[in-house]
Amino acid sequence: MVPGNQTQFTEFILLGFSEKSEQQGLLFGLFLGMYLVTVVGNQLRMLAIGSDSHLHTPMYFFLSNFSFVDICVVSTTVPKMLVSILTQNKVISYAGCLTQMYFFIVFGGLDNFLLTAMAYDHFVAICHALHYAAKMSSDVCSLLVLLSWIISLLDSLLYCLMVTRLSLCTDHEIQHFFFDLAEVLKLSCSDTLTNYALIYFAAGLLDFLPLVGILFSYTQICSSILKFPSAQCKYKAFSICGSHLSVVSLFYGTGFGVYLSSSATNSSWKSTVASAMYAVVTPMLNPFIYTLRNKDIKDALRRLISRIATSQ
Secondary structure, eight states: OOOSSSOOOSEEEEOOSOOOHHHHHHHHHHHHHHHHHHHHHHHHHHHHHHHOGGGOSHHHHHHHHHHHHHHHHHHHHHHHHHHHHHHTOOEEEHHHHHHHHHHHHHHHHHHHHHHHHHHHHHHHHHHSGGGHHHHTOHHHHHHHHHHHHHHHHHHHHHHHHHHHTSOBOSOSEESSSSOOHHHHHHHBOSOOHHHHHHHHHHIIIIIIHHHHHHHHHHHHHHHHHTTOSOHHHHHHHHHHHHHHHHHHHHHHHHHHHHHHHHHHOOOHHHHHHHHHIIIIIHHHHHHHHHHHTOHHHHHHHHHHHHHHHHHO
């Protein structure tokens, strides 16, 4: 925040979903349950992929990274909310706010890029199968993940630097369960035109273009699959792509819901619920979507659980 005549705050109050004491126990149990399911589900998927040599392929390499990022997404926001509910202390420092916002944007961006990388992997595997080994080598996959990290880190840093230029002087209470960028801009009494311009530009460049790439990839994939002579091959290809498309729909659907609810309505409650769907519910559902629709991961999980059981 820049110095000025406005009242500046060094800490804020995250009001969360409800201030009613009788609802705090229910909220704590609900979000603790979702957090544990998310962490355990994604860790099991990572362990299954890492322990099975048959799954050491580009698709599962990206999927393992995706699981790690989903754990990080929920760990950025939910633990702080749980501690606030448990201690009835909803105060968060300004430095803590910026840190939370920074990492939430980083991991949200990583989810976006990893979904795009997985779509590209499916596109090459189905549409350019003869060149798959060369185009999706381990070096190429590592480079795609590295670039995803670099772009996400720089993008989030730019957002945070823009926020530090604002004077937040209207209120220090935030009707949200984490320090969300959209809510921060509502608190500002500075000119936020530059910030909104940056948001729309970055959304178009780093959110819309990857989505266009995913849709283009699947247009080509569907066209190629329909040319397969074997019905079994068609089913297997559609099954693999269907899991990814389900996660893409969930991710972008809830993501757009957050920003539409923030811009189209003044209801902080609706915006908070939409953010919870995006930041908590989606990472929890992703392991189930991929595991239940993927025979290879289910088999790897059975072998992993069997090894654990026999070693005890």
